[in-house]
Amino acid sequence: MFDYSKLITGDMPGDKIQIGDSHIKRSDTVFPILLKKVKASGKTKIVISVYGGSGVGKSEIGSLLATRFRSNGYGAYVLSGDNYPYRIPAENDRERENRFRYGGLSAIAESDGFCSDWMDIVHDAWLSGADADPELAEKYEFMRDYQEAGKTALSAFLCTPEEIDFGLVNRIIKKFKHGEKQISLKRMGRAPEELYFESVDFSSTKILIIEWTHGNNSALEGVDFPVFLYSTPEQTLEHRISRARDKGVDSPFTSIVLEIEQQKLNEQAQTASITIGKDGELIV
Template identity: 50%
Template sequence: MELKQAVEAIVKGGNWKGPEIPGDIPHGDMPGDKVEIGEVHIKKANTIFPELLLKLSEMLEKRKTEKVVLTVCGGSGVGKSEIASLLSYYFNQLGIGSYTLSGDNYPHRIPKYNDAERLHIFRESALKAMVKAGTFDEEKFQVIHQFQKEGDDANTAHVKEYPWYESYLSGGREGLRSYLGTVKEIAFDEIEDILTQFKSGKEEIWLKHMGREDTELWYSKVDFSHINILIIEWTHGNSSNYRGVDIPILLNSTPEETLAHRRARNRDGATDSPFTTMVLELEQAMLEAQASKAAVILSKSGELLSYGQYCRQMEESKGGSHDQ
């Protein structure tokens, strides 16, 4: 059945119900990624899927296409991998071919080198900013250097004892902001090329897989001849640095929730370090800046949100107030 006909039949029927979920379903193509689907993920996917079908139906009415790209984006730990896997499973169960691609395969560097590059950029930018502002001297550097050796130089608490330290932090933060989620960090052009190939109807596409070690980097040829839905699960899925996404889905979370998940997952060292916290805060700011483009937004409690509701919820999480 063609994609348009299949979607229309389901939408007109109006009685879609989530299928039974077996113990193991296919998931994204990130090597070693652990996807543990729970009742919360199923409930959220079941909330998203009917709304997604409506969006698809509206889009297919306006466009002559049988190849659609969705993204499931949000902060670390919000459930992107699990929910993307479920949505893909639902499509496949309905006879609509779907494949889940992990955007985490496309940084320029494997994780440990990318983490090192992030830290280097933070520190170099911080020191350059101090020199430019005239706040740097050797005595201050001895203080900074000690914090660096302790892995604590991104800690904002140091400003209480050393007011000049704010110039170090602000400079480092700006440098880091210019790298995170940009073409300097990620091969957006490679993902965009994949989307172009997919939408042009190419039946076989080479996809990259990146693990956590130097030897864990390879390509595999994937059969897309029966795939109509390509789902990208990725923090930067809604980025403006690449084109080709049709329906972005945003899963909302706060930095505190993201950090709690990283602690539990503990795939890398220093998951709750001040530097990691800074990275998560900057990534959260990027997600918020891109949120207006999302076609579907789901709250952390599993409710569908308008963009206005999303903005209010984010302000509340920061302790702000709203006047309607």
């Protein structure tokens, strides 16, 4: 039986993983398929991405896969993609909210029936954090337009090179595949002073596993085998609430973020090497 006591974990500062039966079941399903693909590739350096919605188990499954590769003679490293937004989490959350709000505000300001009194309602909603609440759109027709335009503006930012430094990750992948022994990797905690770089020894690493929501994004280059951990937005929200890593995880705005993320992930599913459901079932 495989020994799970000595795991290779990701490199996100302060991140903690909690291995459960679901993670083990999914890794047990995925690993033999990946091992076969790695052996058949004939490559000396392989990049695998483990991707899916927030809280779906990417960190845990990435760690399990890396550890199993090591036990089969393949040096492995787990790179956490959450180190690579341009902004620390709190600042990035604010930028997402700003994009949503400015997009919504601009749309209603340019509408034919614009009324200055709407601003009081919008500003009150900002203060209470309710401007993304569907109930407000049911009460005020202009807030429906506000929310739809806000979603469009947010979608144009979310998961894109405006939000994420894909260029840096691509250069890291390129250096790894070219066999560079020392590569500088980014570390980003939750405070500005927790942003730094660290030189990592890759001389004995054959498998680079990237655990990341954006692990199959079209802006990401050089991934050999993307593994999609499928979940519904409802399941993702449940994971986020149980993890309780950030405030407001169950807010209407967060629900919109998860909805947009999931839509983009589903669009990328057709190019995944492996897609696996929450209960460990392979999805074709």
